Amino acid sequence: MIYYNIPFMLDAATPFMLDAATPFMPARHALTGGRAAVLRTIRDPMISLAVWMRVPPRGLRMVADALAARAPFSVAAEDRPGPAAATVTAGLPGSTGCGRTRLTADIARLARIFAEIAGTTAVRIRLDAIDGPACRLFHADHVGLRLLCTYAGPGTEWVPDHAVARAALGDNARAIPRKAAIRRLPRFAVGLFKGEAFPGNAGRGIVHRSPPVRSAPRLLLCLDE
Numbered sequence: 001m002i003y004y005n006i007p008f009m010l011d012a013a014t015p016f017m018l019d020a021a022t023p024f025m026p027a028r029h030a031l032t033g034g035r036a037a038v039l040r041t042i043r044d045p046m047i048s049l050a051v052w053m054r055v056p057p058r059g060l061r062m063v064a065d066a067l068a069a070r071a072p073f074s075v076a077a078e079d080r081p082g083p084a085a086a087t088v089t090a091g092l093p094g095s096t097g098c099g100r101t102r103l104t105a106d107i108a109r110l111a112r113i114f115a116e117i118a119g120t121t122a123v124r125i126r127l128d129a130i131d132g133p134a135c136r137l138f139h140a141d142h143v144g145l146r147l148l149c150t151y152a153g154p155g156t157e158w159v160p161d162h163a164v165a166r167a168a169l170g171d172n173a174r175a176i177p178r179k180a181a182i183r184r185l186p187r188f189a190v191g192l193f194k195g196e197a198f199p200g201n202a203g204r205g206i207v208h209r210s211p212p213v214r215s216a217p218r219l220l221l222c223l224d225e
Helices: 036-043 060-068 081-090 098-118
Strands: 030-033 049-052 073-079 123-130 145-152 157-159 190-194 207-209 218-224
Touching (some): 030 036, 036 190, 060 145, 060 218, 073 081, 081 123, 098 123, 098 218
Antiparallel strands (some): 049 190, 123 218, 145 190, 145 218, 157 207
16 A cells, blocks of 8 residues: 555545645645555654545435534543444434434444554544634644544644744744645545654644634544543
């Protein structure tokens, strides 16, 4: 398997759209690929962001949009991947159906992948529907590994290391002097973020934020160890 640190590389038939306002750019510490295996590269000491640019899972668009429209809410659970995913989706507002079943299966799959890479048996799953500002300041998380996937709305924004003034984090204008450096994960892409608490990664946690407030609400999945 070959991975690329060019903007992204997908299978030839993958129909994926990027936000034209925030295109991807090369970054030596960020790898992207069209298969889930790219996420395992986060264990490389030089990599702080691994992105699976996946085909949107079948049947999830409608249920994700419907749930996002019910924002704000947040549902969380901590357990083994399968039970935790089932607990989270059982606590969601609205009616059940095949869309909810597919969402449960997708969250459980991502949680199993995350648990394997993180070397843990239990994960913390949080699914947030957001209709206002959240983490608008660029920051690096004080965690080991964190998985983010935006099911609805604009995706998480991140900045390559070379474009960040880390001493100024907390002040977006000074910390990110060039707005053109800001990149955004597409909807349904899976980002595995390496934080400040990952062994040997202090001072190199991937810098990111929630996107600025938009008219469309977001449905965001967050997985932690």
